[in-house]
Each structure stands twice: as C-alpha cells, then as structure tokens.
Amino acid sequence: MFFSVAWQSLLYRRGSVALAIFSLTVSVFVMLSVEHVRQEMQSGVEKAISGVDLIVGARTGELNLLMYSVFRMGNASNNIQWRSFEAIQNHKQVAWAVPIALGDSHAGYPVLGTTEAYFDALKVGEEEPLKFQQGQSFANTMEVVLGAQVAHQLKYQLGDEIILSHGTGKTSFQKHDKHPFTIVGILSATGSPIDKSIHVSLEGLEAIHAAENKPYQPTTTAAKPSVTAVFVGLKSKLAAFKVQRQVGAYRKDPLMAILPGITLAKFWQMMGSVDIVLKVISGIVLVSSLLGLMSMIVAGARERRQEMHLLRMIGARPWQILGFMQAEILLVCLISIAAAVTTLTSVLWAFQTYIFNSTGLLIGLNIFTPRVWVILSLIVLSTMCVGFVVSVARGRD
Amino acid sequence: MNQNQAVIELKDIHFSYSASTSGSSSDNNVAAQQSLILDIPSWAVPKKEKVFLHGASGAGKSTLLNLLTGMREPDRGEVLVMGTSLSSMSSSKRDQFRAKHIGVVFQQFNLIPYLSIRDNTRLAAHFSGTNDNVLLERIDHLSHALGVNEFVDKKASELSVGQQQRAAILRAMVNEPEIFIADEPTSALDDQNKQRFIEVLFNLVEELSMTLVLVSHDSSLAQYFSTVQDISELNKVMGAS
Numbered sequence: 314m315f316f317s318v319a320w321q322s323l324l325y326r327r328g329s330v331a332l333a334i335f336s337l338t339v340s341v342f343v344m345l346s347v348e349h350v351r352q353e354m355q356s357g358v359e360k361a362i363s364g365v366d367l368i369v370g371a372r373t374g375e376l377n378l379l380m381y382s383v384f385r386m387g388n389a390s391n392n393i394q395w396r397s398f399e400a401i402q403n404h405k406q407v408a409w410a411v412p413i414a415l416g417d418s419h420a421g422y423p424v425l426g427t428t429e430a431y432f433d434a435l436k437v438g439e440e441e442p443l444k445f446q447q448g449q450s451f452a453n454t455m456e457v458v459l460g461a462q463v464a465h466q467l468k469y470q471l472g473d474e475i476i477l478s479h480g481t482g483k484t485s486f487q488k489h490d491k492h493p494f495t496i497v498g499i500l501s502a503t504g505s506p507i508d509k510s511i512h513v514s515l516e517g518l519e520a521i522h523a524a525e526n527k528p529y530q531p532t533t534t535a536a537k538p539s540v541t542a543v544f545v546g547l548k549s550k551l552a553a554f555k556v557q558r559q560v561g562a563y564r565k566d567p568l569m570a571i572l573p574g575i576t577l578a579k580f581w582q583m584m585g586s587v588d589i590v591l592k593v594i595s596g597i598v599l600v601s602s603l604l605g606l607m608s609m610i611v612a613g614a615r616e617r618r619q620e621m622h623l624l625r626m627i628g629a630r631p632w633q634i635l636g637f638m639q640a641e642i643l644l645v646c647l648i649s650i651a652a653a654v655t656t657l658t659s660v661l662w663a664f665q666t667y668i669f670n671s672t673g674l675l676i677g678l679n680i681f682t683p684r685v686w687v688i689l690s691l692i693v694l695s696t697m698c699v700g701f702v703v704s705v706a707r708g709r710d
Numbered sequence: 711m712n713q714n715q716a717v718i719e720l721k722d723i724h725f726s727y728s729a730s731t732s733g734s735s736s737d738n739n740v741a742a743q744q745s746l747i748l749d750i751p752s753w754a755v756p757k758k759e760k761v762f763l764h765g766a767s768g769a770g771k772s773t774l775l776n777l778l779t780g781m782r783e784p785d786r787g788e789v790l791v792m793g794t795s796l797s798s799m800s801s802s803k804r805d806q807f808r809a810k811h812i813g814v815v816f817q818q819f820n821l822i823p824y825l826s827i828r829d830n831t832r833l834a835a836h837f838s839g840t841n842d843n844v845l846l847e848r849i850d851h852l853s854h855a856l857g858v859n860e861f862v863d864k865k866a867s868e869l870s871v872g873q874q875q876r877a878a879i880l881r882a883m884v885n886e887p888e889i890f891i892a893d894e895p896t897s898a899l900d901d902q903n904k905q906r907f908i909e910v911l912f913n914l915v916e917e918l919s920m921t922l923v924l925v926s927h928d929s930s931l932a933q934y935f936s937t938v939q940d941i942s943e944l945n946k947v948m949g950a951s
Contacts, residue, residue, distance in 0.1 A: 314833070318822075318833065321824045321829070620823075623819060623821075624833075625781065625805070626814050627809055627833065
C-alpha cells in the first residue's frame with residue numbers, strides 16, 4: 314500500500330521528481346564507474362600475472378620491468394645474457410623459468426619470443442593454464458602462436474604466413490620479410506595481454522635477427538639468444554624474497570627481480586592520490602544531488618501540507634506519514650541506482666573491446682562486487698537519512 | 711438529556727494557541743487568557759442528532775472541530791467522544807480512534823489528488839483497520855448512493871468540485887463511523903451541487919444512524935437540521951467580547 318501510494322505520488326509530481334532522479338543517477342554513475350574501473354584495473358593486472366612468483370630482468374625501475382614484461386608497455390633497458398637465464402633456471406628453489414624476448418612486432422601487436430614451456434607454465438585469471446583454441450604450440454623455428462585477439466582482429470587462420478617487423482611501432486621500416494612465420498596455434502581468450510601477443514620461439518627470433526644483423530654483429534653469444542625478462546615460478550613462495558636478493562647480488566650480469574604482487578601494491582599506492590581525487594569528486598556529486606533531493610522535498614512542502622493534514626485526519630499516525638515520505642525517497646533512490654547501473658553496464662558493454670584494444674585491460678561487465686554493494690547501501694542509507702531529517706524537521710510545524 | 715446518550719460531550723473546555731503545553735489548568739495568567747480562543751463550560755450532542763453549528767468566521771468553529779476530532783488537545787477540560795475521554799488516550803490510540811469513529815469532510819482538499827477515489831477510500835479504510843472483505847461492498851453501495859459510482863476509478867484531481875465533495879463523503883463514511891463532522895462542506899459548491907450534497911449526506915447519515923455535526927456560515931442550510939446551535943452561545947470568549 315505504502316509503495317503504491319508513494320509511486321502514484323511521484324508520478325503526480327513527475328517533473329521535479331525526474332530532475333532529482335537524474336542528478337542522483339549521475340552521481341551514482343560517477344561513483345560506480347570510478348570504483349569499477351579501479352577494481353577492474355587492479356584485478357586485471359593481477360589476473361595477467363597469476364602464478365608468476367618473480368620477474369627477472371635487467372636493472373631498471375621495478376614498475377618499468379613489470380610494465381614491459383607483462384603489459385608490453387615501455388621498453389627494456391637492456392637484455393639478460395643466456396647464461397644468466399640458465400643460472401636462474403638451475404637455482405634449486407626455482408620450479409620453472411620461462412624466458413621472454415621482446416622488441417619485434419606484427420601489425421602493431423608485440424612479438425614475444427619464448428620457449429614451449431611458456432604455454433605450460435603461465436597461468437591467467439584464477440590460476441588457469443593457457444588453452445589452445447586451435448592448433449598447438451610451435452615445434453619449429455619458423456612457427457608462430459597467436460593470441461586470441463590478434464587472430465580475431467587480423468582474421469588469421471591456421472596455416473597463414475605472417476611477417477614480423479623490427480621495433481614495436483605499427484609502421485616499421487625494417488621488416489623481416491625474407492622470413493615468414495607459419496601460424497600453427499591460436500590461444501583461447503584470456504582477458505590479459507597474452508591475447509594481444511604473437512608468440513614465437515627464441516630460436517625463430519634469433520634466426521631472423523642473425524640473418525639481418527650479421528654484417529654488423531658477427532659474433533654474438535654463440536647462437537644463444539638474448540632474453541628480455543624471465544618469468545619464474547618457485548617451489549615455495551616463501552623463498553621469493555631470498556631468491557629476489559640472490560638475483561640482485563648476481564655478479565656476472567646486472568639483474569634485478571621483482572615480486573609482481575608487491576610491485577603492483579606499490580603502484581596502487583602511487584596511484585592512490587588519483588583514486589582519492591576521483592572519490593572526492595564523486596562524493597561531491599553525491600552530496601550535491603542529495604541537496605537537490607532535499608530541495609525537492611522542501612519545495613513540495615507547502616503544497617503537501619494539506620495532504621499531510623488529510624492523512625492525519627483519516628487516522629495516519631505520524632510515523633506512518635514519515636514512512637510514506639521515506640517510501641517515496643527510497644523509490645527515487647532505487648530508480649536512480651537502477652538507472653545508473655543500467656547505464657554503466659551498457660557503456661561498459663559498448664566500450665569493452667575499445668578499452669581492451671587500447672589498454673590491454675579487459676573490463677568486466679559485472680559491476681557487483683561486495684564493495685559496490687557497500688557503496689550502494691551507503692548511498693541508500695544516506696539518502697534515507699537526508700529524507701528522514703527533512704521530513705522530521707517539517708513534521709514539527 | 712441522558713448522559714449516556716450523548717455522543718459528544720465537552721466539559722469546561724479552555725483552548726488557546728499560545729498557551730504553554732505544560733501549563734496546568736488552575737492558574738491561567740493574564741497573557742494566556744488574552745489569546746484564549748475557546749471557553750466552553752459545557753456542550754453535549756445526543757446520539758443521531760443532526761446539529762447545525764454556525765457562527766461568524768473567527769468564532770472558533772474550526773478550533774472546536776479540531777478538539778472534537780482529537781487533532782488538538784484543550785488546555786483544560788475534557789472532550790468525551792462516545793463516552794471516552796480523548797485526552798486519556800495516547801496520541802496513536804487517538805489517531806486510530808478518529809479513523810474508526812469519526813468521519814470528516816472539509817471545505818476542500820478532502821481527497822489525495824493523485825489517487826483514485828477508490829484508492830483514497832482504501833487508504834482511509836487501511837488506517838482504521840477496516841476489513842478488506844467488506845470494503846468492496848461498501849464502496850459499491852456508497853458510491854451508488856452518492857452518485858459517484860462512475861468516477862471511483864478516476865483520480866480525485868480529474869473530478870469536478872461537486873463530485874469531489876460527494877466522493878469525500880464516500881471516503882469519510884467507508885469505515886461507518888458513528889460521528890460525521892463536516893466543516894463548511896458546501897461553501898465551494900453552487901446551489902445545485904449544494905442541494906445534492908445535503909441530500910445524499912442526509913440519506914446516508916439516516917441510513918447508517920450517524921450523528922452529524924455540520925459547521926457553516928451559510929444559514930440557509932439551517933432548515934434541514936433538528937438542532938441549530940450558534941457557537942457564540944457556547945463560547946464564553948465570544949460572549950464576553
């Protein structure tokens with residue numbers, strides 16, 4: 314009964330109610346977007362490197378190493394010698410070590426040289442192993458495995474031949490066009506930067522570079538390929554700090570190791586102030602729309618005084634009238650939240666591919682995390698409080 | 711007049727708007743007496759009586775009705791409705807009592823504009839705790855008797871003033887109260903609608919054995935009533951001035 318009456322009351326005053334709903338919707342939308350994007354960035358980054366205990370690279374910034382090795386953003390300052398990789402691989406705490414070599418590209422997509430162990434060792438999402446959508450891992454030097462996104466966007470199929478370019482730009486002046494690679498496998502989509510990568514064997518990379526660089530660098534390290542970074546899985550995660558220290562102290566090659574989780578945490582700390590600014594902005598928007606709601610209630614006060622008197626006359630207790638007002642406010646609030654959630658979900662749905670292509674982050678459509686429920690409850694609660702205060706203050710006269 | 715027969719009884723009522731709510735009855739100071747609106751030593755309305763209460767504006771008619779319905783409390787004295795003292799009830803009990811036993815129609819704004827007549831009526835029934843089973847039947851019967859049966863599912867704001875006032879009777883009578891109070895119910899109506907309003911009101915008051923108190927400054931209505939009471943004869947404040 315309360316809600317049916319409240320609903321008809323809102324319909325009767327639909328002009329001012331629509332304005333209140335609109336401004337509340339905007340503020341809830343801003344709040345939820347900030348929260349969701351932050352959350353998805355965080356979990357997206359974590360998903361992309363699950364199962365990797367250490368990342369080893371040439372000495373550089375911690376964040377730089379993380380960004381180029383996992384997200385192919387930025388460049389390595391230097392390479393790792395092959396024997397350093399072997400030393401890491403042979404460390405007694407190391408369960409597996411996968412080398413990666415970056416620097417080439419195809420149609421703007423980064424090429425990643427690695428070993429076959431990559432496909433077995435790497436985990437994505439909730440520690441899920443990589444799966445092949447079609448074909449299998451490369452067995453030959455001139456074979457290539459594509460990430461799901463690459464195959465989809467460029468419409469490649471098994472058996473197609475592709476040519477890699479030197480450097481990571483979309484347009485490259487130096488193409489390895491004498492050495493086409495054959496597509497032998499396409500990975501299933503993971504929602505991580507792996508989807509955007511092109512995987513070849515280290516030997517394959519070495520072969521095309523050796524062929525072209527021979528006049529300039531005739532004696533590189535005995536046909537052993539150089540490596541940009543190494544993903545390491547440990548036998549025991551407890552050894553992570555110890556191994557990290559030992560890598561840093563390795564004398565034959567200037568190396569560093571990072572624990573991706575910890576580097577990420579540092580990164581988020583750095584991003585914390587941006588996060589706070591966004592939160593403050595959405596908080597201000599919420600407060601202003603609550604003020605709007607208040608003014609809607611107060612503005613309707615005079616006209617509704619008779620209505621309240623009538624309700625009292627037909628026997629409504631003061632708390633019932635309060636409940637009736639609160640039912641109206643609750644409806645306004647719930648409609649706004651529903652509108653904001655719908656808008657956000659459609660915007661995400663529409664821009665998901667675009668965001669993934671430009672950042673490598675797969676923003677999920679499900680915005681309902683426990684934190685979001687908390688935020689929504691707080692919004693409802695604060696709205697009800699505002700309504701309560703205004704109604705009670707008005708009820709006094 | 712038998713005490714037990716009196717449906718409404720006032721005893722030694724004092725009411726003033728600016729008097730402090732905590733003030734006990736005995737020592738009214740001069741300041742409080744200056745704003746005294748009502749001073750009624752005694753008044754009783756017998757059961758099934760139809761009382762026409764008239765008086766100049768500002769004579770305290772509306773205040774008196776607010777006391778009868780328990781919307782306001784007197785500074786001193788007692789209001790007995792159907793033998794029960796209103797001031798002895800908790801405010802929540804009083805609200806319930808009013809909903810159940812007293813039907814009220816004002817000059818205007820008797821219906822929530824955005825609700826249909828049916829929903830207005832249902833809301834009144836809801837607050838008095840009237841059973842849903844009898845509700846449909848009562849709405850059907852009353853709306854026919856009042857000539858508003860064609861409009862029950864229309865919003866109140868879509869009705870003419872005359873239709874609204876008759877629909878207000880429906881809303882006020884759906885709980886079959888013992889007492890019906892009308893405060894200038896016809897002053898917004900033209901002669902034809904006024905006639906019709908009085909007619910249907912009297913029919914139903916008669917049929918449902920209600921006690922009727924109608925307040926108006928329009929003395930042409932007096933002819934229909936068994937008792938005509940001038941408020942200035944009741945109210946000593948007016949008598950003194």
